[in-house]
Amino acid sequence: MSASNVSTDGVSAMASFPSRRLNLWAEKIWRIAGGVNVRTKILGMVLALTTMLGLAVTWQVRAVMTHVFADELENRGVSVASDLASRSIDPILLNDTYALHQLLRETVLNHPDALYAFVLNSRGEVLAHTFGDEGFPAALLNSQAIEASYNMHGAIRHWVYNSNEGVVHEMIAPIMDGKAGVVRLGLTEKRLQAVIDAVTGQMLLTTLAVAMAGIVAAMILTWLLTRPILDLVRTTQAVGRGDLQARAPHWAEDEIGTLANAFNQMVAELEASQRAIAEKEQARHMLLKKLITAQEEERKRIARELHDGVGQVLTSLMVGIRTLQRSDVAQQEERFDELCAIAGETLEQVRTLSRELRPSLLDDLGLAAALERYASEFARAYPGVQVDLHCALPSRLPTPTETALYRIVQEAMTNAARHSKATVISVLIGQRNGSVQAIVEDNGVGFDVDAVRRRQSSVGIFGMSERAELLGGTLDIESSSDGTTVYAEIPL
Amino acid sequence: MKRSPRPRTLFIVGWLIVGWLLLAATGLSGCSPGLTTHAAPFIDLQERTPLPVAAPAEVAHLRMGVAAILSPQGTMTSYSALAEYLSRKLGRPVDLVQRRTYAEFNELVERGEVELAFICTNSYVVGAEKFGMELLLAPEIGGESVYYSQLIVPANSPAQTMADLRGKVFAFTDPMSFTGHIYPTYLVQQLGETPETFFRRTFYTYSHDRAIEAVANGVADGAAVDSLVLDYALQREPGMSERLRIIHKSEAFGIPPVVVPPTLPPRQKALLRELLLTMHEEAEGQIVLRNLGVDRFIEIEDAAYDGVRRLVQATGIR
Numbered sequence: 177m178s179a180s181n182v183s184t185d186g187v188s189a190m191a192s193f194p195s196r197r198l199n200l201w202a203e204k205i206w207r208i209a210g211g212v213n214v215r216t217k218i219l220g221m222v223l224a225l226t227t228m229l230g231l232a233v234t235w236q237v238r239a240v241m242t243h244v245f246a247d248e249l250e251n252r253g254v255s256v257a258s259d260l261a262s263r264s265i266d267p268i269l270l271n272d273t274y275a276l277h278q279l280l281r282e283t284v285l286n287h288p289d290a291l292y293a294f295v296l297n298s299r300g301e302v303l304a305h306t307f308g309d310e311g312f313p314a315a316l317l318n319s320q321a322i323e324a325s326y327n328m329h330g331a332i333r334h335w336v337y338n339s340n341e342g343v344v345h346e347m348i349a350p351i352m353d354g355k356a357g358v359v360r361l362g363l364t365e366k367r368l369q370a371v372i373d374a375v376t377g378q379m380l381l382t383t384l385a386v387a388m389a390g391i392v393a394a395m396i397l398t399w400l401l402t403r404p405i406l407d408l409v410r411t412t413q414a415v416g417r418g419d420l421q422a423r424a425p426h427w428a429e430d431e432i433g434t435l436a437n438a439f440n441q442m443v444a445e446l447e448a449s450q451r452a453i454a455e456k457e458q459a460r461h462m463l464l465k466k467l468i469t470a471q472e473e474e475r476k477r478i479a480r481e482l483h484d485g486v487g488q489v490l491t492s493l494m495v496g497i498r499t500l501q502r503s504d505v506a507q508q509e510e511r512f513d514e515l516c517a518i519a520g521e522t523l524e525q526v527r528t529l530s531r532e533l534r535p536s537l538l539d540d541l542g543l544a545a546a547l548e549r550y551a552s553e554f555a556r557a558y559p560g561v562q563v564d565l566h567c568a569l570p571s572r573l574p575t576p577t578e579t580a581l582y583r584i585v586q587e588a589m590t591n592a593a594r595h596s597k598a599t600v601i602s603v604l605i606g607q608r609n610g611s612v613q614a615i616v617e618d619n620g621v622g623f624d625v626d627a628v629r630r631r632q633s634s635v636g637i638f639g640m641s642e643r644a645e646l647l648g649g650t651l652d653i654e655s656s657s658d659g660t661t662v663y664a665e666i667p668l
Numbered sequence: 669m670k671r672s673p674r675p676r677t678l679f680i681v682g683w684l685i686v687g688w689l690l691l692a693a694t695g696l697s698g699c700s701p702g703l704t705t706h707a708a709p710f711i712d713l714q715e716r717t718p719l720p721v722a723a724p725a726e727v728a729h730l731r732m733g734v735a736a737i738l739s740p741q742g743t744m745t746s747y748s749a750l751a752e753y754l755s756r757k758l759g760r761p762v763d764l765v766q767r768r769t770y771a772e773f774n775e776l777v778e779r780g781e782v783e784l785a786f787i788c789t790n791s792y793v794v795g796a797e798k799f800g801m802e803l804l805l806a807p808e809i810g811g812e813s814v815y816y817s818q819l820i821v822p823a824n825s826p827a828q829t830m831a832d833l834r835g836k837v838f839a840f841t842d843p844m845s846f847t848g849h850i851y852p853t854y855l856v857q858q859l860g861e862t863p864e865t866f867f868r869r870t871f872y873t874y875s876h877d878r879a880i881e882a883v884a885n886g887v888a889d890g891a892a893v894d895s896l897v898l899d900y901a902l903q904r905e906p907g908m909s910e911r912l913r914i915i916h917k918s919e920a921f922g923i924p925p926v927v928v929p930p931t932l933p934p935r936q937k938a939l940l941r942e943l944l945l946t947m948h949e950e951a952e953g954q955i956v957l958r959n960l961g962v963d964r965f966i967e968i969e970d971a972a973y974d975g976v977r978r979l980v981q982a983t984g985i986r
């Protein structure tokens with residue numbers, strides 16, 4: 177399905193010939209070439225190349241051989257005929273017909289291409305010939321055909337005719353300038369033609385053999401080429417089905433090998449990021465659970481605070497007011513001051529509770545003021561820890577950023593004070609390059625950051641990271657036995 | 669993914685193979701008509717007929733024989749003009765007849781198969797004695813009708829006389845030749861030897877011009893040849909004189925004659941005699957005579973060949 181889409185696109189991309197017919201042909205050829213698999217393409221290339229080469233060479237050799245042999249036959253005929261002419265002078269003049277006959281017979285016997293030879297005297301009578309007892313082909317004595325088509329080689333005439341013995345080259349050599357007659361020598365092309373045919377056949381057979389070998393070689397080549405590709409396809413399909421463990425086998429250090437390597441690397445990275453996503457998902461899940469628990473804990477604490485603190489005080493206040501009704505005036509005054517003090521204490525308790533839940537300073541005066549307030553409260557809560565706070569912010573930050581930084585610093589300081597046995601905590605807030613940084617450093621004993629992160633046990637650390645990342649920022653923790661540094665950066 | 673590639677692959681491969689076979693077939697048949705491909709006439713070599721037997725000539729040919737004093741080709745060159753001349757004069761064709769040896773030729777004359785013959789002196793001496801060969805005329809050259817046997821050696825040979833040719837290769841012309849065989853044999857006999865013992869090896873060339881060639885080319889260390897043939901050869905081939913040297917010239921002998929068989933009718937003999945005797949009187953005849961190296965033909969007596977007879981008897985060669 178996808179293949180046909182590709183081929184249609186290919187056609188539209190290729191269809192750039194001016195003629196419509198050419199376009200149709202190009203389309204047809206591309207359909208066939210693009211529609212077959214790589215194996216067929218390579219086979220086709222090998223077959224076409226070997227066949228074309230073989231046939232072209234065969235054709236060329238045949239043409240050259242034909243030309244050379246024709247020339248050679250002609251030259252040989254000329255030399256044999258002129259030799260015959262000079263050697264037949266004496267037998268003719270001495271009327272030695274037998275010697276003449278022997279001369280012709282031996283000449284024809286000794287020359288593989290000679291078909292016949294005969295001698296005519298000056299009156300055109302046949303003196304001797306090699307046709308044997310069955311008579312003489314009278315058609316040869318008709319000189320009209322010769323006159324129509326001969327060419328000269330010195331004194332020797334050469335003409336060609338077809339016969340039932342194939343093509344015959346006849347040499348006509350005058351004897352003593354024709355005074356003693358002429359000798360005519362017939363040469364056949366049969367032998368040379370057979371040689372040419374044999375060579376041609378041999379070459380075609382060789383071409384066929386080479387083509388066969390080419391097919392085998394092409395098959396091996398195709399197998400070598402397509403095996404890694406097919407493996408890659410299978411691996412891709414496996415990955416597509418979600419098997420991230422699947423890896424393409426690495427066959428060779430070529431382009432396909434590089435592709436397989438790149439593919440494997442991609443799958444490995446995909447697997448890693450998939451695992452990271454899963455881990456994060458798990459951490460979020462835990463955070464959510466802890467968040468819900470923490471919310472319940474917080475509610476419980478507030479409820480207890482209200483019940484034990486404010487509720488107790490308000491109860492005693494109510495009891496005090498009841499007793500105030502029944503007491504005398506002098507006592508009343510004394511009880512009244514007492515009750516006022518209890519109410520004031522209650523108010524203070526409610527205020528503290530409210531501030532713990534959400535410092536109103538953060539909304540009203542900003543991060544710097546809120547942190548300073550927090551630092552002073554922190555110093556009261558942990559008298560053994562010295563807090564250095566440097567907050568250099570030129571202006572108010574967006575509320576989400578201020579809240580996030582406040583909570584991050586709060587968490588970092590609480591952790592330092594609770595777990596690291598730190599004696600000094602320094603907090604540095606600054607603004608630089610379009611982002612705001614918060615650095616919380618302590619001189620405590622430190623902890624194994626990676627282990628804590630892996631265990632996903634620390635909601636606090638995960639919460640700090642989440643707050644920073646929600647606003648597009650980052651949170652890094654470096655820890656050693658000399659202390660811990662929490663570094664948060666949030667873009668503005 | 670729906671279509672399977674396999675049938676398509678087979679289809680394409682199939683077409684490739686079919687195409688290959690087609691190409692191969694055209695490649696094989698493309699040039700098969702032959703090495704040369706122009707349209708040529710057809711001749712049936714299987715259709716044989718007996719050769720026509722030459723019809724008996726309406727006019728009898730005059731058969732003029734020339735003995736193998738010269739090679740067949742040299743004879744043809746020299747005597748064909750004479751044959752044509754006679755043919756024109758007689759009004760009938762003249763055939764030039766040659767034979768390889770003097771002996772064969774004498775048989776031709778004896779059987780009357782030639783009507784006019786140019787032969788060697790010894791052939792005449794033998795023929796006249798054996799079957800009455802008749803003298804017709806003799807050529808005259810430079811005012812006389814004599815010739816010589818001349819002993820030749822290659823130009824670089826140190827030989828000065830026949831005695832120096834001892835143990836050498838010697839070329840005879842014909843067993844019946846006077847100048848080419850009988851005379852050198854006579855010279856060797858004068859030295860008290862026979863050719864078989866005197867020379868390392870001898871061979872026959874069956875013509876004087878070939879014997880000259882054999883010496884000039886160093887095939888033979890010496891040869892005795894007809895002075896007329898040698899003069900003619902030296903005259904025609906100027907380079908020849910540099911390649912050989914004459915070391916001996918015999919006494920004068922009667923020139924090789926023109927003879928007729930004894931059976932020739934007297935009227936025809938008279939006609940031929942008249943024709944040859946008057947040849948030099950007309951321009952056409954003069955050209956033919958010059959071609960033969962002859963001034964004219966003259967009457968000659970049988971006694972002119974007594975010198976030859978004497979020498980032949982002396983050597984004992986027949």
